[in-house]
Amino acid sequence: MTVKDSRAAGLAAFAALLADETRAACLLALLNGRAWTNGELARHAGVAASTLSEHLGKLVAGGLLTEERQGRHRYVRLADARVAQLVEELTARIAPEATARPPRTLRESSAGSALARGRTCYDHLAGRLGIAITDALTERGLLRITDGPADVTAAGLRAPAAASASRPVPGERGTGFALTRAGLKWFGDAGIGLAHPGRRPLARACLDWTERRPHLAGVAGAELCRHALDAGWCVRIGSGRAVKLTATGEHALSGLLGIAPGTLR
Numbered sequence: 001m002t003v004k005d006s007r008a009a010g011l012a013a014f015a016a017l018l019a020d021e022t023r024a025a026c027l028l029a030l031l032n033g034r035a036w037t038n039g040e041l042a043r044h045a046g047v048a049a050s051t052l053s054e055h056l057g058k059l060v061a062g063g064l065l066t067e068e069r070q071g072r073h074r075y076v077r078l079a080d081a082r083v084a085q086l087v088e089e090l091t092a093r094i095a096p097e098a099t100a101r102p103p104r105t106l107r108e109s110s111a112g113s114a115l116a117r118g119r120t121c122y123d124h125l126a127g128r129l130g131i132a133i134t135d136a137l138t139e140r141g142l143l144r145i146t147d148g149p150a151d152v153t154a155a156g157l158r159a160p161a162a163a164s165a166s167r168p169v170p171g172e173r174g175t176g177f178a179l180t181r182a183g184l185k186w187f188g189d190a191g192i193g194l195a196h197p198g199r200r201p202l203a204r205a206c207l208d209w210t211e212r213r214p215h216l217a218g219v220a221g222a223e224l225c226r227h228a229l230d231a232g233w234c235v236r237i238g239s240g241r242a243v244k245l246t247a248t249g250e251h252a253l254s255g256l257l258g259i260a261p262g263t264l265r
Helices: 008-018 021-032 038-045 049-061 081-092 106-117 127-139 181-189 218-230 247-257
Strands: 065-070 073-078 119-121 124-126 143-145 177-179 204-207 214-217 234-236 243-245
Touching: 008 021, 021 038, 021 049, 021 073, 021 081, 021 119, 038 049, 038 073, 049 065, 049 073, 073 081, 081 204, 106 119, 106 127, 119 127, 124 127, 124 214, 124 218, 127 143, 127 214, 127 247, 177 181, 181 218, 204 218, 214 218, 218 234, 243 247
Parallel strands: none
Antiparallel strands: 065 073, 119 124, 143 177, 204 214, 234 243
């Protein structure tokens, strides 16, 4: 007698939510971390507003999106950082040749180049910019690659001062990356706060879909991105996910992490 795994039906139903090009387009658009209206997403996906509304209802019911209403407008956004991680990492696993087609217009080519150079991945930095920062943090012993089953959360962070500065904070395993004590000090010296409540990992690896390598996510990645935008290190390009490193940002990253100016233009 065959015993069915009770999770199979749920997994199949969840996978079906992603197995639609219109819904997939919405999830990718929402990786910019902003709330979109039904009409904005309909135009982006190239479908009628009524059709898009049905798709959004399924994504909300499936727990991938949350919604709020302001007057006549319905806004949706990704439910949380875990959904963003899922979408980004699934996208990174698409074979390059499956999405490789020549850009149809100069504008499309420029937009693709801008996204690859630097962008937000939900609430942290990605693309060559995100990878360069992650590499620089790792090379300086501020960030380490980890493995294991446990995570550390920002709320649970308590680091004894006597431990080695190059060792990961105890318990910060299982998320791919861990800030070292020197890394914690670096964030503090840079004026980037990390003390946030909740169970979100302090540092986490997120697979970059253009670079095919992990960049820094988690609380540290989100706060670094927020600080970079607030301090004018980088600016958004249009209303999408692309960001551009400014002269101020080049100077800051050169002084703080030794990233040579001009390498990310």
